[in-house]
Amino acid sequence: MTVSSPPRVLTVAGSDSGGGAGIQADLKTMLALGVHGMSVIAAVTAQNSVGVQGYWELPPEAVRAQLGSVLGDIGVQAVKTGMLASPVLVETVSEVLAGVGAPVVVDPVGVSKHGDALLAPEAVETVKARLLPVATVVTPNLWEVSQLTGVKVESEADLRKAADAILELGPAWALIKGGHLPGAPTDLLTDGTREFRFTAERHDNRHTHGTGCTLASAIASHLALGEDVPSAVEKAKEYVTGAIARGFPLGGGIGPVDHAWRWRG
Numbered sequence: 001m002t003v004s005s006p007p008r009v010l011t012v013a014g015s016d017s018g019g020g021a022g023i024q025a026d027l028k029t030m031l032a033l034g035v036h037g038m039s040v041i042a043a044v045t046a047q048n049s050v051g052v053q054g055y056w057e058l059p060p061e062a063v064r065a066q067l068g069s070v071l072g073d074i075g076v077q078a079v080k081t082g083m084l085a086s087p088v089l090v091e092t093v094s095e096v097l098a099g100v101g102a103p104v105v106v107d108p109v110g111v112s113k114h115g116d117a118l119l120a121p122e123a124v125e126t127v128k129a130r131l132l133p134v135a136t137v138v139t140p141n142l143w144e145v146s147q148l149t150g151v152k153v154e155s156e157a158d159l160r161k162a163a164d165a166i167l168e169l170g171p172a173w174a175l176i177k178g179g180h181l182p183g184a185p186t187d188l189l190t191d192g193t194r195e196f197r198f199t200a201e202r203h204d205n206r207h208t209h210g211t212g213c214t215l216a217s218a219i220a221s222h223l224a225l226g227e228d229v230p231s232a233v234e235k236a237k238e239y240v241t242g243a244i245a246r247g248f249p250l251g252g253g254i255g256p257v258d259h260a261w262r263w264r265g
């Protein structure tokens, strides 16, 4: 009997020892959505439900070697990037992904939910100049939009202005996450010509660790499964909304979203 292989999706990100965000959230999302998840670790965090106690970057040659191992033998149908920590790692990953030949979903992670820095301030320029131009979709939250473009989003009416400023940096699509605005969480997706707004029910659950990682990985997974960008985002939003609804307490602080919500019924 020949068993066919599921689509392959790669995350290039940081490890979260608490298992709620980063590489661990990405691989759980990929399993839940039926693709084969692979990981290139850029940094290791010591992290739990109350914050990030420290992080350590891998040497650029270790990141380049992991990328070479995966891309040289296995190949990918989509890639997601998350925490890349430093200018040299952003540069290394951007250079390799420029020639990857598969869609790249960039979550431009700057700080954790607790406000702990996950990207050196001097790396922001490298993200703008090198990483965003290779992105198929970039998924900033409102804080990241302001860090990358200076645009402050105060209401849903500002989302398109933010997306246009992000598109000027070179990605094919911008998805601006409006989850931190009051009211029903609405995200705006545009390629400059077409515009889509995705609105979900708000779940007043404080256990939302890993939402951004989960959404970006779900988009990459649905792209690998053959969806176009708008329908991959629509399906990913449905998945993350269910995961937020079932986010559970863990430790003394903010617990994770539930990646297995569809299996629990």
Ligand SMILES: Nc1ncnc2c1ncn2[C@@H]1O[C@H](COP(=O)(O)OP(=O)(O)OP(=O)(O)O)[C@@H](O)[C@H]1O
Pocket: 021, 112, 113, 140, 141, 142, 177, 178, 179, 180, 185, 186, 187, 200, 201, 202, 203, 204, 205, 208, 209, 210, 211, 212, 213, 215, 237, 240, 241, 244
């Ligand atoms: N309380 C909520 N209920 C439902 N959906 C939400 C809620 N908060 C955020 N979302 C949605 O979750 C997704 C992730 O958005 P969010 O703004 O939380 O990302 P993020 O800040 O980058 O997350 P993280 O800090 O975990 O990386 C978006 O689709 C957003 O609209």
Ligand SMILES: Cc1ncc(COP(=O)(O)O)c(N)n1
Pocket: 013, 014, 015, 016, 021, 022, 023, 045, 047, 082, 083, 109, 111, 112, 113, 114, 118, 208, 209, 210, 211, 212, 213
């Ligand atoms: C390794 C890593 N990557 C990303 C996040 C962002 O997730 P959150 O904003 O939910 O803390 C994180 N905390 N840790």
